[in-house]
Amino acid sequence: MSDVVVRCSGISRTYQEESVPVQALQDVDFEVCKGEFISLAGPSGSGKSTLLNIIGGLDRPDKGDVEVAGVKLNDLNESELSDLRLQKMGFVFQAYNLIPVLSARENVEFIMQLQGVSPAERASRATAVLEQLGVEGMADRRPGELSGGQQQRVAVARAIVTRPVLLLADEPSANLDSATTRELLEMLRTLNETHGVTIVAATHDPIVMSYARRQVNLRDGRIVEDKQNEAA
Amino acid sequence: MPFKLLLQLGWRNLFRHKRRNFMLLLAICVAVAGVVVMNSLIRGFQFDMQEAAVANLTGHVKMLAPGYLDDPNIEKSFTLVKDWQPHLPGVELEGWAPRIRIPAVIMSERETRGIQLVGIDPARENISFLDKVELAGDMLSDADDRRVVIGKELARQLETEVGRRLVIITQGIDGRNREAGFRIAGTFDADGKGLEKLFVFTGVTALQNLVDAEVITEVSIKVVSQLDESLAQQGLADSFLDLDVLSWQQLEPQAAAMFVFADSAIFIWFLVMMGALIFGLMNTLITAVMERIKEFGMLRAVGMRPRAVVVQVVVESTLIMLVGVVSGTLIGWLLVLWLSDGGIDLSAYAQGVELAGMRSVLMPRLLVEDLLLVSSLSLVFGILAALYPARRAVKINPLEALRR
Numbered sequence: 008m009s010d011v012v013v014r015c016s017g018i019s020r021t022y023q024e025e026s027v028p029v030q031a032l033q034d035v036d037f038e039v040c041k042g043e044f045i046s047l048a049g050p051s052g053s054g055k056s057t058l059l060n061i062i063g064g065l066d067r068p069d070k071g072d073v074e075v076a077g078v079k080l081n082d083l084n085e086s087e088l089s090d091l092r093l094q095k096m097g098f099v100f101q102a103y104n105l106i107p108v109l110s111a112r113e114n115v116e117f118i119m120q121l122q123g124v125s126p127a128e129r130a131s132r133a134t135a136v137l138e139q140l141g142v143e144g145m146a147d148r149r150p151g152e153l154s155g156g157q158q159q160r161v162a163v164a165r166a167i168v169t170r171p172v173l174l175l176a177d178e179p180s181a182n183l184d185s186a187t188t189r190e191l192l193e194m195l196r197t198l199n200e201t202h203g204v205t206i207v208a209a210t211h212d213p214i215v216m217s218y219a220r221r222q223v224n225l226r227d228g229r230i231v232e233d234k235q236n237e238a239a
Numbered sequence: 240m241p242f243k244l245l246l247q248l249g250w251r252n253l254f255r256h257k258r259r260n261f262m263l264l265l266a267i268c269v270a271v272a273g274v275v276v277m278n279s280l281i282r283g284f285q286f287d288m289q290e291a292a293v294a295n296l297t298g299h300v301k302m303l304a305p306g307y308l309d310d311p312n313i314e315k316s317f318t319l320v321k322d323w324q325p326h327l328p329g330v331e332l333e334g335w336a337p338r339i340r341i342p343a344v345i346m347s348e349r350e351t352r353g354i355q356l357v358g359i360d361p362a363r364e365n366i367s368f369l370d371k372v373e374l375a376g377d378m379l380s381d382a383d384d385r386r387v388v389i390g391k392e393l394a395r396q397l398e399t400e401v402g403r404r405l406v407i408i409t410q411g412i413d414g415r416n417r418e419a420g421f422r423i424a425g426t427f428d429a430d431g432k433g434l435e436k437l438f439v440f441t442g443v444t445a446l447q448n449l450v451d452a453e454v455i456t457e458v459s460i461k462v463v464s465q466l467d468e469s470l471a472q473q474g475l476a477d478s479f480l481d482l483d484v485l486s487w488q489q490l491e492p493q494a495a496a497m498f499v500f501a502d503s504a505i506f507i508w509f510l511v512m513m514g515a516l517i518f519g520l521m522n523t524l525i526t527a528v529m530e531r532i533k534e535f536g537m538l539r540a541v542g543m544r545p546r547a548v549v550v551q552v553v554v555e556s557t558l559i560m561l562v563g564v565v566s567g568t569l570i571g572w573l574l575v576l577w578l579s580d581g582g583i584d585l586s587a588y589a590q591g592v593e594l595a596g597m598r599s600v601l602m603p604r605l606l607v608e609d610l611l612l613v614s615s616l617s618l619v620f621g622i623l624a625a626l627y628p629a630r631r632a633v634k635i636n637p638l639e640a641l642r643r
C-alpha cells in the first residue's frame with residue numbers, strides 16, 4: 008500500500024474552448040507505484056498532458072481525487088501546491104525551459120536554492136548529477152551556448168538533483184534526434200533502476216514507449232489500455 | 240524565501256536587455272541628477288534668503304520694547320543692567336548686539352534723505368551684514384565713536400564722500416528734535432543697494448548722548464545652530480517679561496514664508512520628475528514580464544511561490560532604480576560641485592534678485608538629508624511602479640505559459 012505514489016480516482020477535466028466544452032479527461036482512475044517507469048501514450052489531444060499536469064498539481068480536475076505521496080491535492084491552495092511541487096516533484100518539459108541568465112550549474116542548483124539546501128550540499132549534488140549526465144564540461148555555460156540535447160540533459164539534471172519522489176516528463180524527446188533520445192532514455196532508465204526514481208512520461212515517441220516498463224494508452228480522455236512492457 | 244537567489248536573478252536580468260535598460264537607467268539618472276541640482280539651487284536660494292533676513296540687523300532672535308515695531312522711536316526703548324550678558328543654558332551663541340535704531344533725516348550740502356540711524360557697538364556687529372561689507376575709509380572704532388558709516392549708494396545720492404560732514408536730525412527722548420553734525424568715517428558696499436540706502440551707523444554711546452537717554456531699542460542675538468532658535472527665544476522671553484522677544488520668522492514674515500515655500504518647491508519638483516519616470520519604469524517592467532511569460536510559468540511550475548514571483552519583479556525594479564539613483568546622485572553631486580566653483584552669477588538680474596532677498600551670486604547647497612530623502616523616496620517609487628507589473632506576473636498561469 009505504502010508504495011503507491013500517485014492515486015487518481017474518477018478524475019474528469021473539461022476545458023471551455025470558445026464556448027465548446029472539450030472533455031480532456033473523463034472519469035480516469037490511475038495509480039503509480041514507487042519505482043515505476045510509465046509512458047502515457049495516445050493520439051494528440053487524448054489527454055496525456057492534462058493527466059500529467061493534474062498529477063503534478065499544475066492543473067485541477069473538475070471531478071475526482073488526486074493523491075500524491077500521501078497528500079490529497081484537492082485540499083491544497085496555490086502556495087501549498089507550489090511547495091509540494093518544489094519538495095516532491097521534478098519536471099522535464101518539452102521546451103527545456105532553463106533560465107537563460109543562469110549557467111548550467113546555476114540552473115541545476117536553482118531548485119535546491121528554492122528549497123533552502125546549503126551551498127556546500129548544493130555544489131556537491133550539482134557536480135555529481137552533471138557528471139552522471141555527462142555535461143560536467145558545460146557547467147559554466149548558459150543555456151544559449153548549449154545544444155538541444157545538452158539543454159535537455161541539464162533540464163533533467165535540474166529535475167532529478169532534488170531527488171524527487173516523482174519525475175514528470177511531457178514530451179521529453181520532442182525536440183531531440185533519435186540518437187540523443189536514446190541517450191536521454193538510457194539515462195532515465197539508469198535513474199529509474201539504480202536510484203529508484205519514479206517516472207511518468209507523456210509521449211508520442213515509440214522510442215520512449217519502448218524504454219518505459221509500463222505503457223498507459225489514452226484516447227479521448229479515457230484510459231483504453233494499460234500494459235506492462237516485457238521487452239523493456 | 241531565498242532572497243539572495245532573487246537578487247542574483249534580478250541583477251542578471253538587468254543585463255538581459257542592455258539597450259532597453261540602459262535607456263531607462265539614463266532617464267532615471269537624468270531625472271535624479273536634475274532633482275539633486277535643482278534641490279541644491281533651491282536650498283542655496285533658501286539659505287541666502289534666510290541669511291540675508293537674519294543679517295539684516297535682525298538676528299535669529301530680537302528683544303524689543305512693546306510697541307516699537309508699530310512706531311519705532313526712542314521712547315519705545317529699554318535699558319539693560321550694567322555688564323549684562325545673555326544667560327541661555329544649553330544654547331551656543333554666535334554673538335549678540337545691543338543697538339539703538341531710530342528714524343532720522345540726513346542732510347548733505349545738496350540732498351536730504353530719510354534713513355534709519357543705528358547706534359552700534361562695532362565690536363559686537365560680527366553677527367550682522369556689517370561684518371562682511373566692503374568698506375572704503377574706516378569702520379567706527381568703538382561705541383563712543385561720534386562719526387558715521389553710511390552706504391555707498393547713500394553717499395552717491397547725497398553727493399558726499401569719506402571725510403566730509405553730514406547733518407542728522409532725529410527726535411530726542413523729550414520729544415524734541417536734535418540736530419548734530421557727523422563726519423563720515425567710511426562708506427560700506429553691501430550686496431544690494433537697499434541696505435546701503437537705509438542704514439546709517441554711529442557709536443551707540445554717541446547716539447545715546449544725542450538723544451539724552453542711556454537706553455537701547457533692541458538686542459539682537461544670533462545662535463550657532465538653527466535648532467537652538469526657539470530655545471533662545473523662550474529663554475529670553477522668560478527673563479524679559481516686559482519686552483517683546485521675537486524670532487526672525489516673526490520679524491521677517493515674508494522671508495519666512497518664502498522659506499517654507501522653497502521646502503514645498505523641492506517636493507513638488509521631485510514629484511513631477513518621479514511621476515514622469517514611474518510610467519517609463521512601469522512600461523519597461525510590463526514588457527519584461529510579458530516577454531518572460533514562459534520563464535515565469537516555469538518558475539511557478541517547479542515550485543516558486545506566487546509571492547516570490549512578486550518579490551522577483553519588485554527586486555528587478557528596485558535594482559534598476561537603485562543603480563539609476565546612485566549614478567544620478569553622483570552626477571548631480573558632481574554638477575553641484577562644478578556650479579559651486581564660483582556659484583551662479585545673477586548680477587544681470589540684480590534688481591529682481593535683491594527683491595527676493597538673494598545675493599547676486601547663487602551658491603548651490605547640497606544637504607545630506609535631501610540626498611537621503613530623494614534616494615529613499617525614489618526607491619519607494621521603484622517599488623510602487625513594480626506592483627502592477629508584479630500583479631501581471633503573478634497572474635501568469637504556469638500551464639498556459641508552458642503550453643505556448
Ligand SMILES: Nc1ncnc2c1ncn2[C@@H]1O[C@H](COP(=O)(O)OP(=O)(O)OP(=O)(O)O)[C@@H](O)[C@H]1O
Nearest residue numbers: 022023024029031050051052053054055056057058
Ligand atoms: N488550457 C486548455 N484550454 C482549452 N483546451 C485545452 C487546454 N488544455 C488542453 N485542452 C484540450 O484538452 C484536450 C486534451 O489536451 P492534452 O494537452 O491533454 O492532450 P495531449 O494528449 O497532451 O495532446 P498532445 O499529444 O498534442 O500533447 C485537447 O483537446 C486540448 O485541446
Ligand SMILES: [Mg+2]
Nearest residue numbers: 055056057209
Ligand atoms: Mg501534450
